[in-house]
Each structure stands twice: as C-alpha cells, then as structure tokens.
Amino acid sequence: MERRIIHLNIANFCVAVEQVRDPRLRNRPVIIACPGPRAVVHDMSDEAYSEGVRKNMLLTAALRRCRSALVLPPRPELYRKALGSCLKQALQYTPLVERSSGNGHLYLDVTGTHRLFGPPPDIGWRLRNTLRRDLGLDPIWSIGTSKLIAKVASRLVKPRGEYIVGGGEEQSFLNPLPLQLLPGISPADLLRLQHINIHLVHQVTALSVQDLHVVCGRRAHRIYHLVRGIDPRPVHPVISRKQDISHAYTFSPDTNQEAVVRAALTTLTQRAGYDLRQRRLGCRRAAVMLLYSDGVSVTRQAAVSLPVCDDTSLQQLVSAALYRAWNRRIRLRQLTVTCSLLCHPAQQLSLFTAGDMRVQKNRQLSKALDTIRSRCGDGTIFRGAQYPHINTSIPLP
Amino acid sequence: MPTASSVHIGTCGFSYPEWIKAGIYPPKTRSFQMLRHYSRLFSVVELNYTWYQMARADTITRMLAGCDSTLLFCAKLTRTMTHEIATDWPDQARAYLQGMAPLLARKRLLSVLVQLPPTFRRTPQNRTYLARLFDTLKPLPLAVEFRHRSWAQNSVFTGLTERGVTLVSVDAPPLPELFPPLEVITNPALFYLRLHGRNTSGWRSGSKQQQFNYNYTQAELRQWSAARIPRMRAACTTGVILFNNHVAGQAVRNAQALAQLLHPSSASHNV
Numbered sequence: 310m311e312r313r314i315i316h317l318n319i320a321n322f323c324v325a326v327e328q329v330r331d332p333r334l335r336n337r338p339v340i341i342a343c344p345g346p347r348a349v350v351h352d353m354s355d356e357a358y359s360e361g362v363r364k365n366m367l368l369t370a371a372l373r374r375c376r377s378a379l380v381l382p383p384r385p386e387l388y389r390k391a392l393g394s395c396l397k398q399a400l401q402y403t404p405l406v407e408r409s410s411g412n413g414h415l416y417l418d419v420t421g422t423h424r425l426f427g428p429p430p431d432i433g434w435r436l437r438n439t440l441r442r443d444l445g446l447d448p449i450w451s452i453g454t455s456k457l458i459a460k461v462a463s464r465l466v467k468p469r470g471e472y473i474v475g476g477g478e479e480q481s482f483l484n485p486l487p488l489q490l491l492p493g494i495s496p497a498d499l500l501r502l503q504h505i506n507i508h509l510v511h512q513v514t515a516l517s518v519q520d521l522h523v524v525c526g527r528r529a530h531r532i533y534h535l536v537r538g539i540d541p542r543p544v545h546p547v548i549s550r551k552q553d554i555s556h557a558y559t560f561s562p563d564t565n566q567e568a569v570v571r572a573a574l575t576t577l578t579q580r581a582g583y584d585l586r587q588r589r590l591g592c593r594r595a596a597v598m599l600l601y602s603d604g605v606s607v608t609r610q611a612a613v614s615l616p617v618c619d620d621t622s623l624q625q626l627v628s629a630a631l632y633r634a635w636n637r638r639i640r641l642r643q644l645t646v647t648c649s650l651l652c653h654p655a656q657q658l659s660l661f662t663a664g665d666m667r668v669q670k671n672r673q674l675s676k677a678l679d680t681i682r683s684r685c686g687d688g689t690i691f692r693g694a695q696y697p698h699i700n701t702s703i704p705l706p
Numbered sequence: 707m708p709t710a711s712s713v714h715i716g717t718c719g720f721s722y723p724e725w726i727k728a729g730i731y732p733p734k735t736r737s738f739q740m741l742r743h744y745s746r747l748f749s750v751v752e753l754n755y756t757w758y759q760m761a762r763a764d765t766i767t768r769m770l771a772g773c774d775s776t777l778l779f780c781a782k783l784t785r786t787m788t789h790e791i792a793t794d795w796p797d798q799a800r801a802y803l804q805g806m807a808p809l810l811a812r813k814r815l816l817s818v819l820v821q822l823p824p825t826f827r828r829t830p831q832n833r834t835y836l837a838r839l840f841d842t843l844k845p846l847p848l849a850v851e852f853r854h855r856s857w858a859q860n861s862v863f864t865g866l867t868e869r870g871v872t873l874v875s876v877d878a879p880p881l882p883e884l885f886p887p888l889e890v891i892t893n894p895a896l897f898y899l900r901l902h903g904r905n906t907s908g909w910r911s912g913s914k915q916q917q918f919n920y921n922y923t924q925a926e927l928r929q930w931s932a933a934r935i936p937r938m939r940a941a942c943t944t945g946v947i948l949f950n951n952h953v954a955g956q957a958v959r960n961a962q963a964l965a966q967l968l969h970p971s972s973a974s975h976n977v
Contacts, residue, residue, distance in 0.1 A: 311723065311736055423723050427914040430758040434785075471759045475721065477738030481768050 311476040313429040314544065315417040316459035317399065317436065318449045320468040322413025323352035326391045327381055329445040338378040342368045347561040349600070349643065351383050352412075355468055365600055365643075391444065396547060398439050402432050407456075407544045413448075416456050418544040430473055437471075454479060457492065457540035464490050479538030484511040493535050496605065501525055510536050554584045554592070555647040563602045563640035570631070570641060575694040577646040578627045579678075582620045584648075586679055591616025591654030595623065597630040600643035609633035616654040620678070620692070621671040623648070711897075713935070713945035714750035714778060714816070715965050717957040718900065721755070728955030738772055745774035748961065750816060752948050757782040757821070760798065761805025770808060779809055780849070780898075780946060783820045787839060799842040806846060816946055817849040817872060817896055824883060828856040840869050849874050849898040852885040866892035874898045875938070877930065879906040889934050896946065897938040899930070901960070903951035919953040922960045924967075931967040 319325050323341045328334045338357035342348045348368040360375035372378060392408060395415060399406045405418035417436075419429050426432050433450035440446045451462035451472040458479050462472035465486075474482050487508060488494050501524050507513060513521070513536045521529035534540070556577045564570065574597075585592060596610035611629035613622075627646055635641075681690050721740050725731050731743050744751060761781065784802055786792045809815040820839070826832055840848060850866065851874035852858075866873050872893040877900070878884055891897060903920025911917060939945055947964065949957035 424915060428719075428722065430755060431914055434758055473755055473759055475737035477736040478768060485764075 310420055312418065312420045312454050313476075314453055314456055314459045315419055315429060315433050315436075316449075316451050316453070316456065316463050317395070317415040317417070317433075317440075318451075318460075318463045318467070319395070319413035319440075319446050320449060321352055321354055321358075322392070323383060323388050324354045325413070325446055326388055327384075328354075329391075330387070334379065338362075338375050340368070340371055340375070340378045340380045341383050342371075342380055343559070344380075344382055347559050347563075347642070349559065353378075365606065367642075391446070394444055395440055395446070395448075398436060398443070402426055402436065405544045405546050408547050414460075416459065416544045430471075433471065455538065455540035456542055456544065457535065458482065458538050460492050461486065461490055480514070483536065483538050484509075484514065486510050488513065488536075491535050494532065495528075498525055498528055498532060553647050553649040553651070554581050555645060556580045557643060557645040559643045560641055563642045565638065565640045570635070570644065571628075572695050573644055574627060574631055574646065575624060575692060577644065578624050579620055579692065579695070581627075581646055581648045582618060582623045582675060583679055583682065585618045585623075585651070586675065588651075589653065590651045591618040592623070592626075592648035593617075593650035593652065594648070595626040595630050596647040596649065597627060597634050598643075598645040598647070599631075599634050599641055600645075601637060601639040602642050603639055605637075605639070607634045607637075612650070616650075616652050618654050619668070619671045619675045621675075622668075624694070711939045711942045711945050713939060713947060713968065714748075715947045715961050715968075716748035716750040716752065716949075717952060717961055718752040718948050718950040719754040719952055720744040720751050722952055722955075724953070725955045725958070728958075730955045730958050741769065741773040741777070745777040747958065749776065750778045750780065750946055750948070752819065753779055753781040756802075756805075757785050757788075760784050760786070761802050763805050763808050766805060766808045770812065770814070777814070778816050779814050780817045780819055780948070781806065781809070781815065783818055783843075788821060788826075789823045791835065795839070796842055799839065803843065803845060810846070815847065816944070817898060818843065818846045819849050819851060819874065819898070821851045821874075822853060824853040826852070827854050828859070828862070837865075840871055847896065848872065849893075849896065851876060851898075851900060855883060855885050858886055858888065863890050863892055870895070872896045872898045874900055875934075877901040877904070879904045879909050881906065881909060889938055891938060891941040894942055896944050897942040899935070899938070899945070899947045901930075901947070901949045901951065903956075905951075915953055918951045919956075920951045921956045922951070922963075924963065927960065927964050927967055931964060935968065 324339050327339065327341070336356065337354070338360060339354040340350055340357050340362060341352040342350050350362060350364055350366045350368060350371050352364065353362045357375050357378050362371045362375050362378065368380065392413065396406060396408055399415050399417050403417050403419050403422055407416040409416060419432055422432070429452050433452055437448055437450050440448055447469055449463045449466055449470055451459050451466065453459035453462055453474045454476045458474050461483065462474050466472050488502060488510060489499055491510070502513065505524060513532065518529050518533045521533055525532055558573045558577055560569070560573070593614070593616050594610055594612040596608055598606055598608040600606045609630050611626050611633065613626060617623055617626060678690060721737055726733060726735050731740055735743060761784065784798060786798050787795050792798060806815060806818065849872035863873060870893050873890050875887065875889050875898065876885060877887055901922065903918055903922070905917065905920040908916030908919055935947070949961045951957045951960065
C-alpha cells in the first residue's frame with residue numbers, strides 16, 4: 310500500500326507558543342535566547358528573520374541587525390507541554406506519530422486509515438483546524454509518500470499553507486527545486502555541487518552514482534536517493550520511545566582547546582549519567598552536536614549493544630562521538646550531549662565470577678558520587694577530568 | 707434554444723485508495739495512475755483537492771500530462787474563499803485564477819464549483835461577499851452550491867441568471883436546514899447535478915466516511931433519470947452529473963447505473 314505521511318510544522322515554534330501566551334508579541338520582532346554574554350539565538354519570529362536574524366547566531370550580532378527585537382529567555386517546559394498537546398491531538402488519528410527534535414515538527418503515518426478517518430488531506434485539514442481552535446497554533450500541513458517529500462513540501466509553503474504531493478509525483482515535484490530545500494543535503498555537499506554549477510535537483514538526477522562519487526565522495530549514495538525522493542525511513546512512534554536526555558554548554562569565549570572541550574564534555578556526561586541513574590535507565594547511543602563559531606553544526610553519534618549508565622562507560626561512548634564530530638579547526642561555540650535509545654540496564658550476572666572489577670568499581674564510584682550530589686548539591690564534588698573547566702552552573706538549553 | 711444537451715457523468719474526486727479494494731482500480735495502483743484509470747471510466751471528474759489546497763499551475767500541468775486528453779474537469783474553489791474566508795481572499799482568488807490557467811487554456815475546464823457551507827446563510831454581508839467573489843472569478847465558468855435553504859429564493863436565482871452562474875442541483879438527505887433538491891436553470895450553457903447520497907444519520911457525523919456512505923437504488927436513480935434530468939437537458943447545452951457517495955466505490959457504480967438509465971444503448975458515460 311502506498312505510504313501517506315503528513316508533516317505538521319509549526320513555524321518558529323517557540324515564538325509561536327510565546328505569542329499564544331502573550332498576544333502582544335504578535336507582529337513584532339521577537340528573539341528567544343538564553344541570557345548571557347555568549348548567548349546564541351534559539352528561535353525568532355518572522356519579523357526578526359526578515360531583519361536578518363538567524364538561528365544559532367550570536368545574540369549580540371542578532372541585536373545589531375534587529376535593534377527593536379524583544380529578547381525572551383527560552384522556556385523549554387512550556388514548549389514541551391505545547392508540543393505534547395499537539396501530539397495528543399495527532400494521536401487521535403494514528404498511533405504512528407513522530408515528534409521530530411522537539412521544535413514543532415510532527416510526522417504522522419496515516420497509511421491505511423482512509424476508511425476510518427477519510428482521505429489524508431481531510432485529516433491534515435481537520436488536525437490543523439483543531440490545533441488552531443484549541444491551542445491557537447497554525448501549523449503548515451503537507452502530505453507526501455515519505456518524510457522527505459512531506460518535509461520538502463512544507464518548506465515550499467513556509468510560513469503557512471499546505472501542499473499535497475501524490476504518490477508517483479515525487480520526482481516531478483522535486484525536479485525544479487533548488488538543492489538547499491532538500492533535508493539531508495549538507496552545506497558541504499551544496500558547496501561541492503555549486504563548484505560544478507549544479508544548483509537544482511534535476512541537474513543532480515542526470516548524474517549517476519559514479520559521477521556523484523567523484524564530486525561528493527562517500528555521500529554520493531545518500532544524495533542519489535535524496536534527489537529521487539527515495540526515503541524509506543519509518544515514522545518512529547513517540548509512545549515507544551523514552552524521552553532522550555540532553556545537556557548543552559556554550560563556551561565563553563569560543564574555543565578549540567582540547568582540554569577545555571574535554572572538560573566540558575566530562576561535565577555534561579556526568580550530568581547525563583546522573584539523570585540516567587536517577588531514572589534507573591541506561592543508554593545505548595550517545596550523540597554529540599558541535600556548533601562552530603561560523604554557525605556550522607555537526608552531529609555524530611556512537612552506539613553500544615548493551616546499555617551503559619556509569620560515568621566511565623558513558624564517557625568512552627561520548628568521547629567516541631566527539632572525535633567523530635570534531636574535525637574542523639574552527640573554534641567551538643556550543644557543545645550538546647544527547648543520550649538516546651534508553652532502556653533498563655538489565656544484564657545477566659555471572660554465576661561464578663564477580664565480573665570485571667574495574668566496571669564494578671566504576672559503578673560503585675558513580676553511585677557514591679550520586680549520593681553525595683543528592684545530599685549536598687550538584688557543585689560539591691567533581692572528577693579530575695572536569696578540570697580546568699569546573700563549572701557547576703551549566704546553563705541548560 | 708438548447709436541445710438534447712451532452713451530459714457528462716462522473717464522480718467527485720478520483721484519488722481514493724479504497725477504490726482499489728473495491729475493484730474500481732487494479733491492484734497496486736499508485737495515486738498518480740488513478741486518474742489515467744479513471745479517464746477510462748468517465749468523461750468528467752470533479753477535483754476536490756483544490757478545496758484543501760490552492761490550485762497551482764505546475765501541479766495541474768503535471769496532472770494533465772498523466773491522464774487521457776479527452777477528460778474534462780470541474781474544480782472546487784479553495785476553502786479559503788468558501789469555508790474559511792480569509793481577509794486576503796481577493797489575492798487568493800487571483801492565485802486560483804492563475805492556478806486554473808492550464809485547464810482553461812486547454813479548454814478542459816467545465817466549471818469551478820463554489821461550494822458554500824451550511825453556516826453561510828443569506829445575510830446582506832454574505833450576499834455582498836458572494837457578488838464580489840463572482841466578479842473577481844469572472845473569467846472562470848462558475849457554479850454555486852448552497853447548503854442552507856435561506857438561499858432558495860427567486861431573487862437569488864435571478865441574480866445568478868444575470869451573472870451566468872450555474873445553480874447546482876443537489877440530491878441530499880431530506881434535512882430541514884439543507885438547500886432543497888431543485889432543478890432551477892440559471893445558466894443555459896450548463897446544468898450541474900451533485901448526488902451526495904441520502905445518509906440522514908451520517909450527514910452531521912463530522913466524518914466524510916459516514917456522511918457520504920450511501921448506495922442509491924435503481925428506483926432512486928430513476929427519480930432523476932425519468933423526468934428531472936431530461937428537463938434540465940432540454941434547457942441546457944451541456945450537463946454535468948457527479949456522484950459524491952465515494953465510500954467503497956459506490957459513486958462509481960451509481961454513476962455507471964445512471965448512465966445506463968439515461969442512455970441504455972451507450973457504453974460511454976458521455977451521453
């Protein structure tokens with residue numbers, strides 16, 4: 310059966326939620342950013358965008374471009390609640406709803422729900438009406454045969470509207486579009502293709518994988534599929550996923566000193582490990598996102614087969630992800646650590662031996678540190694690896 | 707005076723995955739192939755996706771490339787001019803005109819359907835709006851379907867006749883507030899009949915799957931084919947008859963049955 314995916318996108322999600330709470334914020338430039346000397350723009354309204362403000366830009370630079378902007382601190386809990394309400398409405402149509410990166414994107418797989426709820430455009434329209442009426446949010450809704458096609462369609466009509474792409478029309482839909490509209494095409498890919506005067510999708514579809522390999526190297530296969538609208542990724546239902554644990558740190562000033570970066574990484578890892586142990590969970594995958602001074606962000610991840618939750622094992626996993634991501638000489642502005650694929654760290658104990666003593670010791674040490682932190686506070690005890698960057702008041706995103 | 711008009715029979719919409727299961731389309735038919743299969747069954751189709759999203763010339767050009775060159779079209783006007791009237795509706799109307807350009811240029815557009823909701827009653831404000839809307843969309847052949855009985859007045863029919871706008875005749879459940887099933891001709895160039903089914907209990911359910919789940923009996927179809935359609939045919943040069951009871955492919959079977967009743971010897975649905 311042909312897949313039908315609905316993409317709901319609430320443009321400038323954080324600002325949209327703030328505007329619902331305070332209608333006086335409508336039709337004026339608003340920037341969401343953490344207060345602080347090295348703060349970066351987290352989100353902005355259309356008015357601020359049209360003045361040149363962009364995400365991840367330094368707040369000071371953003372305010373130079375848009376002096377009349379109102380700066381608000383981010384309220385993650387509020388945004389989480391608003392997205393949760395959207396999710397609740399979406400779940401009435403299908404259990405397959407994916408919440409993408411918590412920034413106002415929802416994917417619904419409505420394949421096969423036709424006889425229950427009518428055609429997919431009707432679902433998209435009704436859902437948008439419900440969100441508008443009940444939550445005051447006005448999402449873009451678009452329909453495609455994959456997450457890729459639906460997302461590109463949303464980008465075409467942003468900041469508001471709708472777009473329906475029929476099954477089999479993917480290629481003709483994508484052909485005239487500029488390459489930067491395709492999610493998954495990195496700035497580096499774009500640059501390489503622009504060097505040989507390729508700007509549109511249909512110019513890339515004329516190339517074979519071998520041709521693309523000459524230009525884009527290892528990325529050739531991925532790009533070959535992207536420009537043809539081939540995206541078999543399933544919609545991951547939210548209900549089966551535990552909430553990821555994520556912590557971020559903004560360097561002040563920007564740095565590329567390894568000791569400082571490693572110390573910050575250790576601090577973030579300790580926090581993530583503490584959260585995991587408090588929830589009696591382990592993680593099988595860790596991701597590190599680096600935001601460079603020039604606004605480029607790179608995310609890489611590392612995974613293990615058995616869930617880990619002690620600080621040392623987690624540190625190894627996160628370090629592996631860090632060195633996969635850190636391959637530029639540009640200074641770093643922000644570092645984010647995310648633990649995902651969370652599950653209970655159950656394991657079969659050995660009947661005769663006590664197991665690896667070092668692992669046991671690490672677990673005991675993590676447990677002891679947790680106890681001290683619970684009793685005396687977060688800033689009372691540190692590992693040596695956190696030096697020279699011992700900072701207890703890490704601002705969370 | 708027009709006599710014995712050509713009548714095109716079809717359905718409201720064509721892209722229904724459930725029609726594959728109902729045996730209307732072959733197994734594993736993809737969305738973009740449905741219109742090609744449809745054009746082998748009927749000579750006209752009503753585009754309902756243009757109600758959900760603004761008509762775009764590129765989308766319609768792509769659609770035309772994928773179907774039979776003789777298939778004719780009726781298209782619904784976008785909801786932002788009928789059900790959710792936006793403040794910038796004149797811009798929307800201009801965008802719609804541009805979107806319909808490929809159909810107009812190829813002479814494949816029979817009519818644009820302005821379908822108004824039951825909440826759109828005959829008030830001075832709504833009358834003014836409708837007059838301005840018709841004026842803005844003037845280059846297009848227009849048909850209007852009311853869902854509230856307050857519009858069933860001679861002055862309305864006269865106004866439509868003066869503007870050359872077709873009044874859509876409807877077959878719907880006999881509910882007190884609904885526009886009655888009339889056969890008033892306001893445009894001698896076209897009559898437009900829409901058969902929604904008579905599912906009284908499902909009409910206000912809020913679900914299109916229930917609202918349009920109805921199978922017409924031969925006797926019910928004969929109510930139209932015996933006298934009412936012939937009278938409308940006699941008054942118009944062209945006619946469109948569209949079935950909206952799409953659930954489980956009932957619209958297709960009813961359309962084929964009506965075509966047989968209107969012209970037993972014809973295998974075609976352009977009678």
